Amino acid sequence: xxxxxxxxxxxxxxxxxxxxxxxxxxxxxxxxxxxxxxxxxxxxxxxxxxxxxxxxxxxxxxxxxxxxxxxxxxxxxxxxxxxxxxxxxxxxxxxxxxxxxxxxxxxxxxxxxxxxxxxxxxxxxxxxxxxxxxxxxxxxxxxxxxxxxxxxxxxxxxxxxxxxxxxxxxx
Numbered sequence: 321x322x323x324x325x326x327x328x329x330x331x332x333x334x335x336x337x338x339x340x341x342x343x344x345x346x347x348x349x350x351x352x353x354x355x356x357x358x359x360x361x362x363x364x365x366x367x368x369x370x371x372x373x374x375x376x377x378x379x380x381x382x383x384x385x386x387x388x389x390x391x392x393x394x395x396x397x398x399x400x401x402x403x404x405x406x407x408x409x410x411x412x413x414x415x416x417x418x419x420x421x422x423x424x425x426x427x428x429x430x431x432x433x434x435x436x437x438x439x440x441x442x443x444x445x446x447x448x449x450x451x452x453x454x455x456x457x458x459x460x461x462x463x464x465x466x467x468x469x470x471x472x473x474x475x476x477x478x479x480x481x482x483x484x485x486x487x488x489x490x491x
Contacts, residue, residue, distance in 0.1 A: 346446075349390040356385070356416070357395055359408050364397040367404050375401040385409060387416035390446050420445065421457050428458045 331347045340346045364377065380395040398404060405411065415421070420441070427437045434454050441449050 346390050349387075349392055352387060352416075353392045353394060356408065360394075360397055360406055363406050363408060364399065364404055368399065371403070373401055373403055375399045375403065383409075384414065385416050386414060386420060386445075386447050420447070420449075421460075424449070424454060424457045425461065428454075428461075 331351075334347050368376065376399065378398050378400040380397055382393055382395055385392060385394045394409065396406060396409065409416065423444075424437055424441065427440060432440070434451050437454055438449055438451075441447055
């Protein structure tokens with residue numbers, strides 16, 4: 321495996337020249353990619369040293385991962401038996417964290433349309449999100465909404481109502 325390291329002097333120069341930290345061409349995206357791949361490599365090495373199955377490394381699979389710092393292609397290690405299940409980024413997982421889902425849910429809760437959410441996420445993170453993905457994310461709210469609608473109501477709800485008039489009077 322070719323180990324590329326992030327050149328911090330070059331990153332500092334790019335930051336001073338006005339390049340974005342986050343997004344598709346952000347300064348932090350290669351660093352996050354490098355750290356994630358190193359963590360996955362450590363996971364498979366730990367797995368191989370502790371498993372009772374007779375297996376060994378068998379190359380990498382590539383997947384595109386979306387994160388709050390942008391989108392990048394990740395090399396996920398695999399083993400010959402196919403029993404290795406990474407914990408950092410599980411099989412079929414395409415998002416590095418749930419932050420994007422939480423942002424989409426909050427935008428949806430504020431009443432934004434799917435098209436506005438797509439534009440907002442693309443502007444902030446440089447990610448293209450389809451209508452189907454937004455629907456899938458917002459469908460997570462439906463069980464919570466149903467539970468709230470079907471909650472038992474109290475028999476009595478106290479409230480206070482105040483009314484006042486304010487007059488401006490000169491002395």
